């Protein structure tokens with residue numbers, strides 16, 4: 199169904215794999231649109247309770263395919279507004295956990311996409327390059343929004359201004375990634391992590407994502423009010439009832455994502 203990505207669903211996890219390994223999975227217009235569409239599909243499908251986002255081959259993603267933009271006559275504003283911005287917004291709008299399994303280098307908009315995911319797992323062979331400055335550009339695809347929020351403004355400015363490569367080990371140290379696993383067992387560890395998330399109360403997780411994201415933009419009073427609204431929604435789910443019942447009965451909960 200898709201040409202540039204793979205989409206597979208098993209055990210509640212939708213695995214989206216960017217699949218242009220010979221080009222380090224660099225973005226084309228088709229790939230931007232297929233990713234946006236796949237995220238919408240995962241959002242709609244009640245079977246999907248976690249999304250695992252990864253790259254085929256040696257790289258996670260090397261950003262825009264520079265072969266498509268060489269020559270300089272690019273309408274950058276239109277390019278971003280039509281292709282990249284809707285894709286990045288779809289990561290935020292998807293009220294299910296999205297885990298980036300960063301299997302290799304994540305550069306330029308490829309790094310921004312990893313930042314737009316909720317949790318980042320890295321292979322010990324992975325690396326991050328805020329490559330925009332290296333070609334005279336500014337971080338885009340949410341890079342200027344996510345990066346300072348994840349690592350703090352001082353580190354974000356350093357990474358964006360120097361365009362230097364950050365190893366997986368350093369990424370863990372500065373909070374850019376949540377976990378690092380050896381490359382030999384990376385895919386299975388990432389899948390196991392995603393399966394664990396898929397077994398949790400999906401609607402509460404969606405509400406956590408939305409509330410925390412809005413909280414970054416709001417004051418305490420507004421956030422308290424939004425928490426009350428979110429808690430009303432979470433408190434009316436079957437999973438909440440199951441969680442309390444399981445606690446009282448001293449057994450493990452069986453959440454259904456409803």
Ligand code: T3D
Nearest residue numbers: 221222224260261262263264265267272305306307327329
């Ligand atoms: O118009 C616009 O540009 C607006 C949109 C902006 C969004 C952006 O993402 S801007 C940033 C674009 N990305 C980059 O500038 C990154 C360019 N790539 C690199 O800096 C390096 O390739 C990497 C750091 C990603 C990896 O380095 P390394 O040494 O591990 O690998 P390599 O040898 O450089 O690359 C391997 C192959 O992938 C190579 O192909 P070949 O020679 O084996 O046939 C290389 O050309 C290809 N490749 C890597 N990045 C891209 C790419 N091909 C097309 N586009 C790429 N971005």
